Amino acid sequence: MKRILVSGGAGFIGSHLCTRLIKEGHYVTCLDNFFTGSQDNIKHLMNEPNFELVEHDVTFPFFAEVDEIYNLACPASPIHYQYDPIQTTKTSVLGTFNMLGLAKKVNAKMLQASTSEVYGDPAIHPQPENYWGNVNPIGYRSCYDEGKRCAETLCMDYFRQNKVRVKIIRIFNTYGPRMLPNDGRVVSNFITQALKNEDITIYGDGRQTRSFQYIDDLVEGMVRMMNTEDDFTGPVNIGNTHEFSMLELAEKVIQLVGSVSKIVFKPLPHDDPRQRQPDITLAKEKLGWQPTIELEEGLLRMTEYFKQI
Ligand code: NAD
Ligand code: UDP
Secondary structure: OOEEEEEOOOOHHHHHHHHHHHHOOOEEEEEEOOOOOOHHHHHHHOOOOOEEEEEOOOOOOOOOOOOEEEEOOOOOOHHHHOOOHHHHHHHHHHHHHHHHHHHHHHOOEEEEEEEHHHHEOOOOOOEOOOOOOEOOOOOOOHHHHHHHHHHHHHHHHHHHHHOOOEEEEEEOOEEOOOOOOOOOOHHHHHHHHHHOOOOEEEEOOOOOEEEOEEHHHHHHHHHHHHOOOOOOOOOEEEOOOOEEEHHHHHHHHHHHHOOOOOEEEEOOOOOOOOOOOEOOHHHHHHHOOOOOOOHHHHHHHHHHHHHHO
């Protein structure tokens, strides 16, 4: 049994990760300030003797004797991370700094939840890990993109300077149950709109692309990455390679839900990346990992979830 800290553990991804780690028999401490996470996401774990919830903001130091840290704390939806951009940068930079400081103190391994956003609006397609990206440092998305880039820098400097065992994964767009209906990201928006037969809101012309990964695939990739050999830091892309335009996604959702929603077009947000698809050669090679749940299956599961809540 390992003692594992999950920052951001009450969020969408964190709650699935905590569930998996508890199932594996570990002692899990979930750290969260409930900015976008909720008690509801982890209520099924509250009676588990090996599960502990601590309300804490990672921009302040935290101490616990742990073997592993998964650092997920950070709002991920553009509407949430742009709500208080200064706090977003602080969460990524100071939060990662505090978690790395803890990892150093107690000799824990740390996995950093980085993002495909470090590639910005990519000029190379698909994106391999050795692509340095195309990020606007002063835009509306910068608090998230640059915060996550700086967090990666901190991880690598703690690795080189202090020998902290770090593991960086770059997560591509992920969806699944426990995303909030008002989360603002595209999959949850389209499904909730389709279920209510409301207009489906496409931002821009809908030709921009994303590659969507189902949550269970991501959690598997995270656990595998944590278990790689000590000197392997990544970064490693974790995502589904099947790329769709937002128009294709909207049409798929309408058809799967059996909705009579119409598609409407809204302005494209600032600096919205035009394309995104992971190159997962490294994940295949180093983790023996590849996604197993394709979009249609994942959308059906998520639709069932949204029907129930
Ligand atoms: P989420 O918003 O559901 O979860 C984030 C969690 O972090 C929430 O529970 C929130 O309350 C908590 N949090 C935020 N600021 C905090 C702070 N200062 N102190 C403590 N807790 C704080 O988002 P998610 O989709 O579950 O994302 C989790 C992580 O994965 C994030 O780091 C995100 O950047 C990364 N990621 C997610 C995606 C995706 O598609 N979902 C893609 C790339 C990277
Ligand atoms: N998007 C959209 N309609 C929505 C929400 C998002 O067309 O209701 C678009 C958004 O502009 C972007 C894509 O869908 O091009 C993915 O957006 P999301 O916020 O889910 O993720 P990110 O932009 O961070 O990849």
